[in-house]
Amino acid sequence: MSDNTAAPVVKSEHEIGSGMSKKQAKKIRMQSMSKEEISYVRRKAALEKIWPFFRFVILFGLGFVILYPLIYMVSCAFRDRADMNDPTVMWIPRHYTIEIMKETIKAMDFGKTLKTTLLLNIGCSFVQVISCAITGYGFARFNFKGKKFLFLIVIMMILVPPQVISLPLFAQxxxxxxxxxxxxxxxxxxxxxxxxxxxxxxxxxxxxxLIFRQFFKGLPKELEDAAYIDGCGPFMTFIRVMIPNAASSFLTVFLFSVVWYWNDYYVSTTFFTNTNTVATMLYNIDTRLSEHLFSDATVKIDPRELIVWKEAGCLLSITPILVLYVLLQKHFTEGIERSGLVG
Amino acid sequence: MNEQNAVSAKTEVKDKKKKVRRMPYERRKALYGYGFISLWLVGTLMFFLIPLGKSLWYSFNKVTIETGGIVTEWKGLGMYSYALNEDRDFTDNLSSMLIETLWKTPLILIFSLFIAVILNQKFKGRTLSRAIFFLPVIIVTGPVFKIINGDMESTGNTGAEQFSTMFSTDLVGELMQFLGIYGLSDKMNTIISAVADNIFGIVWSSGIQILLFLAALQNIPPSAKEAAQMEGATAWEYFWKITFPYVSPFILANLIFTVIDSFTSPMNTVMKRILETKSEWKYGEASAMAWIYFLIVLAAIGIISAIVNKFIYYEVD
Structure with a gap:
């Protein structure tokens, strides 16, 4: 409601007294407004009433598009494969079973795979966050010759797809x-x-x-000066002053790093032939399933029925990361805003 | 008081020490700068620049792998002409991929901006809806998305069909008829149906974009909104005169991000073709293909950023 409408209300209420209903007050208020104002206020009121409904429809519909595969995944993973050919079964399975899950765990060798993945994933993410933070700090806070050129290389690193350099890397x-x-x-x-x-x-x-550079650039220069006066060298300044300030952005970048390493199958399939992560297992799930479950040639599995095992594999491999997301949702979504990538 | 004296005394001592050292502070700092990035510099030489140069070199050669190393045989532009003239799959995939990127990227940007504006409003259940809309961020880069997408397609559940099969009607058509825009023009019908059919892909690939736009929206000072309300701006005017200028720098960032993301997407058919070529041990050809694709996209990004940069409003502090 605009301010110029509020003033007459107060006045009129004073004049007539408090024994007046809201409707009457509104009528008086309307009288003191010009035609344009009235139409503006009316339009706005109408919009405010209708919009929440539309918003709900939009968000619900699109949210459904996102959640649909996940719900479908859960529904598929716990149903018998015969249900896939039953046209009446869409969401709620007719025959519940956890056999499919057990078989998928066996086929994916899930215990061992998970261990390898965690070892690679957590370790690499952790190390990479630290090394990237150091590099980002170097780019943000120091002036040296060739900095612009070297930073151009960082930009190149973002732009060049891993597929371009994977073969020479393999040879290397x-x-x-x-x-x-x-x-x-x-x-x-x-x-x-x-x-x-x-x-x-x-x-x-x-x-x-890039994220770390932007973040460290945003910290006040006085921090550094104060640390210098107190006798800190640049490296100690980084460890004792800058890192504690960057804790939340460290966590965000670490989480994203974990997700990216978890989801990576391209780099791992290039460099590993026998070591399997959850992502590479899932990438090759068709062959894994046919090797471990249906090695008997007499068993014929319809591709429609195969979905049951595939969805079970999906469910297995996103559960850990999903739990992480649900627990630390705030850091995923709010960290980026604070990390300084903005502005 | 005492403490202050102690501090100043300390700095004096420091100053004296500094004078003793020959190297000025600025240069010493520059050296520290090199120190900070040295680790990355070594790694980048080994794991980025040299491989990048090698892959460029391979793209001009016939590459064979033998025991003890890689043997190259200079072919000039032969590999490029092979990729462009002889490999039908590659050129077909390339053109379809480029066309797809061309129309999907603007759609993703418009969609994510729209959703970000909605998610920036205050309403009940906002945290939950945000959590849902960012959910694709953690899934879409992995193989799970590939399987989900494949299964949806094989059961006929992508896009608008997904709703239509559930409620057994042509939902999009009905909705358009309800709004009275069905049959206004054939072109519009096809466009709307195309968008609806691809809604799955669009929604799933705009997680990070929504996140960035939302962050940009939260940077709009409340005073701007107040002023607009005082002047009696409608929501439409508010969007174009206040929101849009503020988020415009992020349009470019999001654009680049979207294009790069499509590079590494598991759904990318060009990359699939390149990997196939690679697994046939045709390394020279594969490198040439990768470079062709990369250069085209780089050129596209360059041209678009040059154009978009002209229309971006940068706030001068």
Whole structure:
């Protein structure tokens, strides 16, 4: 409601007294308004009444588009495969079973896979966040020759898709060492993921360096000066002054890093032949299933029925990350706003 | 008082120490800067720049892998002409992918801005709706999305069909008829149906974009909103005169992000073709394809950012 309408109300209420209904007050208020004002107020009131309804419809519909596959996943994972061919079964299965889940766990070798994934995932994410923070700090707070050019390389790291460099990288890890002196085969060892992570060159590290640079740029310069006067060298300043200030943005970037490493199957399928993460398992789930469950050639599985196992695999592999998301939802969504990527 | 004296005494001592050292503070700081980025510099040389250069080199060569290393044979532009002239799959995928990116990117941007504006309003259940709309962020980069999408397609549940099969009517058509816009023009019908059919892909790939737009919206000072209300701006005017200028810098960022995201998406058919070529041990050809795709997209981003930059309003502090 605009302010120029509020003034006459107060006045009129004073004049006539308090023994007046709201309707009458409104009538008097309307009389003191010009035609344009009345139409504006009316339009606004109508919009305010209708809009929440439309908003609800829009959000509900689109939210359903997002949740639909997840609900479907849960519904599929616990149903018997015969239900897939039953046209009356859409959401609620007729025959509940946890056999499918058990079989999928067996086929994916879930215990061992999960262990490998966590070892790779948490370790790499952690190391990469630290190395990217150090690099980002270097770009944000120091002036040195060639900084602009070097930062251009960081931008390039964001733009170049991993597929472009994956083959030379593979060769590099296959014959790792100094040419002519020695070379070791690093393929299938976790070092292929850890080495780039340690040197801030892992999955989406360019983006992470950028985020940290923006964040550290936003911190006041006085912090640094104060630390210097108190006798801190630049490195100690970073550890004792800057890192505590950046705690929440560290957590956000770490969470995103965990998600990206968890979901990565491209880099892992390039460098691993025998080591399997949850993502690579799921990527090859068709072959895994046919090897472990349907190795008997007489068993014929309809592709429609295969969905049951696939959805069970999906459910298994997103559950850990989903739990993380539900628990730390705030840091996923609010951290980016505070991390300084904005502005 | 005493403490202050102690501090100033300390700084004096420091100053004396500084004089003893030859190197000026600024240069010392620059050296520290190199120190901070040295780790990344080494890694980037080894795991980014050298591989990048090599892959460019491979794209001009016939590459064969033998025991003991990689053997290259100079072919000039032969690999590029192979990719463009002989590999039908690649060129077909490339053109369809580029066309898809061309119309999907603006849709994703418009959609995510719209949703961000809604999610920025105050209403009951806002936190829950935000959580739901950001949910794709954690799933869409992984293989789960590929399976979900595949299963939806094989059971005929993508897009508008998903609702239509559930309620067994042509929902989009009905809605358009209800609004009285059905049959106004054939073109509009096809556009609306196309959007509705792809709603699944669009909603699922605009998580981060919504997040960024929402962050931008929260940067709009409340005074701007107050002033607009005083002047009697309608919601429509408010959007175009206040909201849009404020979020415009993020349109470019989101645009670049969307395009890059489509690179690494599991649904990207061009990348699939490149990987297939690679698994046939045709490394030179695969590198050439990757570079063609990369250069086209880079050029597109360059042109679009040059155009968009002209219309962006940057707040001068």
């Amino acid at each position: 890890f296959r014959f790792f060492g100094i040419k002519g002196l020695f070379s070791i085969n690093l393929i299938d060892s976790m070092l292929t993921m850890y080495l780039p992570a340690i040197t801030a060159n892992g999955i989406r590290s360019g983006l992470m360096i």
